[in-house]
Amino acid sequence: MASIPIATASAAAEPVAERLARYMRPGTLSLAALPPLSLYVHLPWCLKKCPYCDFNSHEQRGEADHSRYLDALNADLEAALPFIWGRRVHTIFIGGGTPSLFTPDSIARLIGDIRARLPLEPMCEITLEANPGTFERERFHGYRAAGVTRLSVGVQSFDDVKLAALGRVHDAAQARAAVDEARAAFETFNLDLMYALPGQSIAEFERDLQTALAFEPPHLSVYHLTLEPNTVFAKYPPALPDDDTAFEMLDRITAGSSAAGMTRYEVSAFARPGHRCEHNWNYWQFGDYLGIGAGAHSKLSFPHRVVRQARFKEPVQYMTRALAGHAIASDEEVPRDQLPFEFMLNATRLRDGFELARFSERTGLSLAALAAGLDAAERKGLIERDFARAWPTERGFDFLSDLQALFLP
Incomplete structure (x- = not known):
């Protein structure tokens, strides 16, 4: 989607x-x-x-x-x-x-x-x-x-x-x-x-x-x-x-x-x-960030959505737009079915992985949205997990793109 x-x-x-x-x-x-x-x-x-x-x-x-x-x-x-x-x-x-x-x-x-x-x-x-x-x-x-x-x-x-x-x-x-x-x-x-x-x-x-x-x-x-x-x-x-x-x-x-x-x-x-x-x-824990300046990107959470923004890229245009109060060139809401991939794209970069409860806290989705990807990653030997956390294995670190792709919508 x-x-x-x-x-x-x-x-x-x-x-x-x-x-x-x-x-x-x-x-x-x-x-x-x-x-x-x-x-x-x-x-x-x-x-x-x-x-x-x-x-x-x-x-x-x-x-x-x-x-x-x-x-x-x-x-x-x-x-x-x-x-x-x-x-x-x-x-x-x-x-x-x-x-x-x-x-x-x-x-x-x-x-x-x-x-x-x-x-x-x-x-x-x-x-x-x-x-x-x-x-x-x-x-x-x-x-x-x-x-x-x-x-x-x-x-x-x-x-x-x-x-x-x-x-x-x-x-x-x-x-x-x-x-x-x-x-x-x-x-x-x-x-x-x-x-x-x-x-x-x-x-x-x-x-x-x-x-x-x-x-x-x-x-x-x-x-x-x-x-x-x-x-x-x-x-x-x-x-x-x-x-x-x-x-x-x-x-x-x-x-x-x-x-x-x-x-x-x-x-x-x-x-x-x-x-x-x-x-x-x-970033890696799917926290929020406000980006200001030419071409800067933001990821901001609100009670019912996660939004991404982008500022105008060319410096002179950015300055003109920002000084007029309109620095944002575009924004988009991250769709529900992309949130698992967006979260895992960051969380799997960490050696210690992530707390499973963090996923629901940062995305507003049930952990069930990750279930199929986590099961597939575990079968392939790319992650390990217990009742509280999931983390990449050595193989998962070496083939990080393959691990992350399992969570694409």
Whole structure:
């Protein structure tokens, strides 16, 4: 069953009160309580678009109007307040793009504007994505003073040849210096690493992995390079390692991180005790998130439905629309028969799986809606379960797409 559009770009000027009335009307779901709420803020500019990137990022040509963009974010947030009225924000994630193109003063203004409009949980995790280029790296201490509590550094590799192949604007020396500065400025931070890069051997990746682990990062996110549609790499695909080599690299990651005292708590995430990413944890548990900024997406729960929203993608158009009070380009209600798949798409990424009661709490559906998929997954050896929880097996983790597909409507 296709998703049900309840507004489109042609209806983007719909008054907030009317949109909220549609969200609150009676429906077939019955959510007993609303899940935790996170805030995602998208800052869309980069120095250069990477050839593998399919995110909504735009090369910054000349001086981008950061001040006007911050004004637009304020207007976007103001208009969204009725959708989340009375709810506390548990985590904030400032992503992009390259958010570290914004000065510490700009980030301080952004965080201050958010605090003035939303109640934040005590010790709210505030993550900022940053790149290792010298221009951005020298700002890390400033971001900490601005209120950022957690940095996510997009290193990707410590090999100059591989960084050039990925189109990154930093080199290996800058990557090492950035991680050193992140360690000095933040109590917790994440290091992003990619594997199965163009022409990469197991020995080359092992050097990358050991370099990363030598910095003793509290959190490590490791991603398999994939050729996404509508990217330069999709049009001009590089020679990538075969699947067996990629699996061997993943085995090295698992073994190496474990030996370094890190736990693989999610399919791509490894952390020391007390350092998991709480923002992503909320995603994976099918929590709610409000997304503001160009191209940002939201998932919001109401008593009788779960709604997804998308903002206008192009930065100039977004600013114009947001400042006029109409940042939402489209929204849709998630149909009943898609909710099991949407929930399991996230929950099966977690090593410890999920509490069975969480499914009904977050979707408003009976656990019977998962029964056929859980039975099939157990027969195939992809999950294990007891009376309280279900979790992916080692085989389920290795063949995660096959496991998730069992819950498609």
